[in-house]
Amino acid sequence: MSKLQFAIIGAGNGGQSFTGHLGLLGFSARLWDVDPQRVEELRSAKKMVVSGAVAGQCDMPLVTGDIGEAIEGAHIIMVVIPAVYQRSTVKAMAPHLKDGQAIVLNPGATGGALEARATLDEAGCRADVLVAETDTLLYACRSPRPGEAIIGGVKEGLSVAALPGRDGRRVADLLKQAFPQYQPVSSVLITSLNNANAMMHPAPTILNAGRIECKEAFDYYFQGVTPALARVVETMDSERLAIGKALGVDVPSIHDFYRTSYSADGKNLHEQLQHVKAYEGIKGPTTLNTRYIFEDLPTGLVPLSALGNAMGVPTPAMNAVVELGNILHGRNYWTEGRSLEKLGLAGLSPQQIKAKIG
Amino acid sequence: MSKLQFAIIGAGNGGQSFTGHLGLLGFSARLWDVDPQRVEELRSAKKMVVSGAVAGQCDMPLVTGDIGEAIEGAHIIMVVIPAVYQRSTVKAMAPHLKDGQAIVLNPGATGGALEARATLDEAGCRADVLVAETDTLLYACRSPRPGEAIIGGVKEGLSVAALPGRDGRRVADLLKQAFPQYQPVSSVLITSLNNANAMMHPAPTILNAGRIECKEAFDYYFQGVTPALARVVETMDSERLAIGKALGVDVPSIHDFYRTSYSADGKNLHEQLQHVKAYEGIKGPTTLNTRYIFEDLPTGLVPLSALGNAMGVPTPAMNAVVELGNILHGRNYWTEGRSLEKLGLAGLSPQQIKAKIG
Numbered sequence: 001m002s003k004l005q006f007a008i009i010g011a012g013n014g015g016q017s018f019t020g021h022l023g024l025l026g027f028s029a030r031l032w033d034v035d036p037q038r039v040e041e042l043r044s045a046k047k048m049v050v051s052g053a054v055a056g057q058c059d060m061p062l063v064t065g066d067i068g069e070a071i072e073g074a075h076i077i078m079v080v081i082p083a084v085y086q087r088s089t090v091k092a093m094a095p096h097l098k099d100g101q102a103i104v105l106n107p108g109a110t111g112g113a114l115e116a117r118a119t120l121d122e123a124g125c126r127a128d129v130l131v132a133e134t135d136t137l138l139y140a141c142r143s144p145r146p147g148e149a150i151i152g153g154v155k156e157g158l159s160v161a162a163l164p165g166r167d168g169r170r171v172a173d174l175l176k177q178a179f180p181q182y183q184p185v186s187s188v189l190i191t192s193l194n195n196a197n198a199m200m201h202p203a204p205t206i207l208n209a210g211r212i213e214c215k216e217a218f219d220y221y222f223q224g225v226t227p228a229l230a231r232v233v234e235t236m237d238s239e240r241l242a243i244g245k246a247l248g249v250d251v252p253s254i255h256d257f258y259r260t261s262y263s264a265d266g267k268n269l270h271e272q273l274q275h276v277k278a279y280e281g282i283k284g285p286t287t288l289n290t291r292y293i294f295e296d297l298p299t300g301l302v303p304l305s306a307l308g309n310a311m312g313v314p315t316p317a318m319n320a321v322v323e324l325g326n327i328l329h330g331r332n333y334w335t336e337g338r339s340l341e342k343l344g345l346a347g348l349s350p351q352q353i354k355a356k357i358g
Numbered sequence: 359m360s361k362l363q364f365a366i367i368g369a370g371n372g373g374q375s376f377t378g379h380l381g382l383l384g385f386s387a388r389l390w391d392v393d394p395q396r397v398e399e400l401r402s403a404k405k406m407v408v409s410g411a412v413a414g415q416c417d418m419p420l421v422t423g424d425i426g427e428a429i430e431g432a433h434i435i436m437v438v439i440p441a442v443y444q445r446s447t448v449k450a451m452a453p454h455l456k457d458g459q460a461i462v463l464n465p466g467a468t469g470g471a472l473e474a475r476a477t478l479d480e481a482g483c484r485a486d487v488l489v490a491e492t493d494t495l496l497y498a499c500r501s502p503r504p505g506e507a508i509i510g511g512v513k514e515g516l517s518v519a520a521l522p523g524r525d526g527r528r529v530a531d532l533l534k535q536a537f538p539q540y541q542p543v544s545s546v547l548i549t550s551l552n553n554a555n556a557m558m559h560p561a562p563t564i565l566n567a568g569r570i571e572c573k574e575a576f577d578y579y580f581q582g583v584t585p586a587l588a589r590v591v592e593t594m595d596s597e598r599l600a601i602g603k604a605l606g607v608d609v610p611s612i613h614d615f616y617r618t619s620y621s622a623d624g625k626n627l628h629e630q631l632q633h634v635k636a637y638e639g640i641k642g643p644t645t646l647n648t649r650y651i652f653e654d655l656p657t658g659l660v661p662l663s664a665l666g667n668a669m670g671v672p673t674p675a676m677n678a679v680v681e682l683g684n685i686l687h688g689r690n691y692w693t694e695g696r697s698l699e700k701l702g703l704a705g706l707s708p709q710q711i712k713a714k715i716g
Contacts, residue, residue, distance in 0.1 A: 207682070208568035213584035216574070226571035228646050228686045235685045288586050320681035323674045324565070327593045328586045 003027070004177050007074035009067070009089060010081035011038050014106060016149040017141040018078055020050035023058025027178050030062040032070035034081075034089070038146060039065045045147025052141070052151040068096035076102050076174055080137070082291070083109035083299035087342065090116045094123035101129050102171055104160065108133025109295075110195045111303035111338045113163045113188045114357070118344030132162040132171040135191040138181060157181050161188040164358030187357055189249045193240060198300025199254050200225075201292035203232050203321045205285060209328060212285050221279040230270035235317040237269075240304055246311035247354060288328055297325045298337025306340045311350050361385070362535050365432035367425070367447060368439035369396050372464065374507040375499040376436055378408035381416025385536055388420040390428035392439075392447075396504060397423045403505025410499070410509040426454035434460050434532055438495070440649070441467035441657035445700065448474045452481035459487050460529055462518065466491025467653075468553045469661035469696040471521045471546045472715070476702030490520040490529040493549040496539060515539050519546040522716030547607045547715055551598060556658025557612050558583075559650035561590050561679045566642060567686060573644050579637040588628035593675040595627075598662060604669035605712065646686055655683045656695025664698045669708050 006022055008015045011033035022029040033039050042063040049057045064070050071077050071093055081089060086105055093103075097120070105112040113133040120129065140153040158181055162168040165187040172184035185191065204225045211218060218224055225233065237254040244251035258264040258272040266272035273279065285292055301318045308315040326333055340346040345353050364380055366373045369391035380387040391397050400421040407415045422428050429435050429451055439447060444463055451461075455478070463470040471491040478487065498511040516539055520526040523545040530542035543549065562583045569576060576582055583591065595612040602609035616622040616630040624630035631637065643650055659676045666673040684691055698704040703711050 204568065207565065210562065210566035210576070210582050210584050210587055211569040211574070213586055214576070214581055216569070218568070218572070223572055224568050226568055228571055229568055231688070232682065232685045316681045317685060320678035323678035324590065324682075327590045327675060330589070 004076065004174070005074050006030070006178075007032065007071040007077045009070065009077060009079045009093075011042055011063070011146070012080065013141050013143045013149070014080040014137050014139060015078075016048060016143045016146070017050070017139045017151050018080060018106075019060060020048035020056075020058060020149045021054050021139075021151065022178060023048060023060070024050060024054060024056045025178055028061050030064065030070045030074065031060055032064055032067055034065070034085075036065050039063055041146035047147060049148050050151060051148075053154050054151045067093050071096055071101065074101060076104060079103060079105045082295055083107075083112055084295050086112055087115055087119050090119045091123055094120050094125040097125055097127040097129050099128040101127065102174055103129060103131050104171065104175070105133040106138065107136050108188070108191060109299035110192045110198060111299070111307075111343045112192070113161070114192070114343040114345065115338050117163050118342060121344065130162055130167055130171055132160055132168065133188055133191050134182065135159045135194045138179065155181055157183050159183055159185045159191050159194070161185045161191045163188050164356075166358060187249060189244070189247050189357055190251070192303070193244045193247075193249060193251045194257075195240075195300050195304070196254060196257050197296050198304060199233050199237050199240065201296040202301055202325055203236060203317075204229050205288075205290060205292040206321055206324050206328065207232065208284060209288060212288055212290075215286050217286075218284045219279075220282050220284040221273045221276060224284045225270060225273055227268075227270045230268060230273070232317060234269050236301075236321070239308060239313065239315040239318055242313045243304060243308045243311060243315070246313050246350070247307070247357075293325045293329060297322055297333040302333050302337030302339065303343060306338065306343060306345070310340055310345055310348065310353055362434065362532070363432045364388070364536075365390065365429040365435045367428065367435060367437045367451075369400055369421070369504070370438065371499050371501045371507070372495050372497060373436075373438040374406060374501045374504070375408070375497045375509050376438060376464075377418060378406035378414075378416060378507045379412050379497075379509065380536060381406060381418070382408060382412060382414045383536055386419050388422065388428045388432065389418055390422055390425055392423070392443075394423050397421055399504035405505060407506045408509060409506075411512050412509045425451050429454055429459065432459060434462060436462050436464055438464045440653055441465075441470055442653055444470055445473055445477050448477045449481055452478050452483040455483055455485040455487050457486040459485065460532055461487060461489050462529065462533070463491040464496065465494050466546070466549060467657035468550045468556060469657070469665075469701045470550070471519070472550070472701040472703065473696050475521050476700060479702065488520055488525055488529055490518055490526065491546055491549050492540070493517045493552045496537065513539055515541050517541055517543045517549050517552070519543045519549045521546050522714075524716060545607060545715055547602070547605050548609070550661070551602050551605075551607060551609045552615075553598075553658050553662070554612060554615050555654050556662060557591050557595050557598065559654040560659055560683055561594060561675075562587050563643060563646075563648060563650040564679055564682050564686065565590065567646060570643050570646055570648075575644075576642045577637075578640050578642040579631045579634060582642045583628060583631055585626075585628045588626060588631070590675060592627050594659075594679070597666060597671065597673045597676055600671045601662060601666045601669060601673070604671050604708070605665070605715075651683045651687060655680055655691040660691050660695030660697065661701060664696065664701060664703070668698055668703055668706065668711055
């Protein structure tokens with residue numbers, strides 16, 4: 001195989017970090033963005049300057065707004081955009097895909113790979129394409145301006161899973177030429193059910209809605225997730241674990257997540273959060289028009305609830321949060337978001353769902 | 359008929375006001391309370407001193423903790439206690455009731471009369487008793503100490519309805535010897551569906567839960583019911599109106615309520631609330647353990663949702679608020695509260711429900 005070629009879909013913080021990091025590693029990465037102005041600014045910048053945990057600068061072989069051009073010849077298509085745009089973006093690339101290409105959603109939130117697969121099928125894509133998702137982004141990073149990426153940290157490991165599950169190892173084998181951090185896991189259910197954002201973002205935001213709309217400043221995790229609100233999160237989390245159990249996947253609890261990722265102990269979630277140093281200075285949203293709702297409902301709680309529904313697992317707490325989010329936003333995330341239809345699972349029995357995901 | 363005799367069940371603000379007012383009007387009113395200390399204090403006070411819109415003092419013929427003694431010989435039993443205690447209190451009086459007595463719940467919240475009727479049936483009460491409920495309390499009042507009632511205002515009119523509906527006029531005819539303010543309406547559906555508290559209390563409280571648990575002071579109606587939160591209330595209100603429509607009752611909207619009761623105009627609920635002078639100085643709860651949840655869920659949203667369910671009217675917004683209230687309180691108001699079973703309506707068809715309520 002010729003040297004690995006990448007397409008980076010999305011020139012935000014993550015996409016620019018990938019482009020710069022790959023350039024420094026000696027790989028070719030074409031960069032695409034939906035925003036013509038962003039594309040123009042990156043072309044003017046000519047180089048990507050990376051600083052932080054990884055440092056240096058590199059040329060950008062191609063920056064484009066033409067998604068067909070971006071993915072042409074790419075072995076790996078790294079999709080690095082908010083999960084709510086994955087569906088439309090995968091649909092746009094569908095006619096241009098070729099056999100053997102791999103799409104990796106960085107990350108897929110809940111149901112990213114399932115939605116992408118269903119979108120390709122719906123678009124009549126016949127190419128033999130690998131579809132994969134991760135559970136998180138490789139980097140802690142930001143881009144102060146186009147052409148500059150500050151990589152605060154590179155994670156030591158993250159999970160990648162493919163659809164069907166047996167293809168996960170192939171994706172990880174491809175990726176490890178550049179990124180040994182990607183560890184294959186057996187099923188997209190593992191990456192999809194490990195959605196801490198869906199637990200931590202919408203419910204506390206909605207239960208602080210009055211305060212947020214009054215623009216009162218508060219520390220999101222320390223003051224926003226009060227003892228009773230933490231119990232709401234814990235109730236939603238128990239629903240998430242029950243979905244995992246029904247699907248035959250052992251999912252770490254939110255308590256495990258904070259113990260493992262942040263070494264935060266405590267006799268309940270509220271106590272644990274008080275010990276998460278990384279949350280110092282993180283303020284609550286200053287508007288209800290926040291991604292904590294408009295991203296984490298359609299690509300988090302809605303597909304989790306849909307999976308629960310398909311498996312016969314009740315999710316009343318998640319459902320309540322979605323209902324109130326719908327009203328607060330005047331939208332219907334049940335249909336806009338990752339429903340069973342969008343996940344390609346409508347009408348399937350629990351057994352068929354397990355077989356399909358593999 | 360001998361001169362009208364009253365029993366006043368509950369010696370809080372309202373019960374003491376009734377006792378004093380009736381005494382001043384020349385009627386005999388026996389007073390009961392569940393709390394032995396309260397009974398003792400009232401006995402020590404000997405007289406009821408009333409001030410405000412009604413002023414004077416009168417003897418109290420009997421203050422007792424024995425509910426059988428309290429209701430003996432009473433033509434009208436005025437129940438003046440929080441709606442959540444109506445069920446247990448009616449159950450306690452069941453063995454002592456006699457033909458011809460009338461129980462009036464002041465007020466019944468949603469489903470008070472239905473619940474009382476079902477409770478009497480369940481207790482095997484064979485007495486031919488009138489069961490009625492009002493939509494509000496006659497007085498704006500408070501009692502600074504046992505034996506003193508300050509009646510800030512006496513409402514010009516309030517609605518009373520009986521079960522079945524045709525008995526409403528009989529109850530109003532009895533009451534008008536003392537209280538011409540009680541206007542008969544044709545059905546307890548009218549009094550029960552006119553539950554503004556169920557609209558205004560639980561949802562804004564729950565959507566301000568973080569702020570409340572942090573003990574941040576805020577004006578409940580002016581700062582607590584933000585534009586988006588008012589839309590949640592309006593959505594619940596549209597569910598309430600749809601239940602009324604399905605039951606054949608024309609229910610005033612929350613907008614009508616504020617126009618009629620407070621002369622508050624505005625292009626939506628949020629705007630109307632800014633013009634309600636009576637809400638000046640009303641602060642939000644300082645704890646989540648508030649009657650805005652522990653009263654207004656079980657005797658407001660739960661029976662409203664139950665009626666919707668029985669009539670095939672979806673109530674997703676109300677249900678979401680109940681679900682979250684349940685988690686915040688660690689309770690199950692669906693079963694603790696006025697379910698279809700408690701209302702005596704379980705298993706009935708919409709047609710049978712309409713016929714039963716009459």
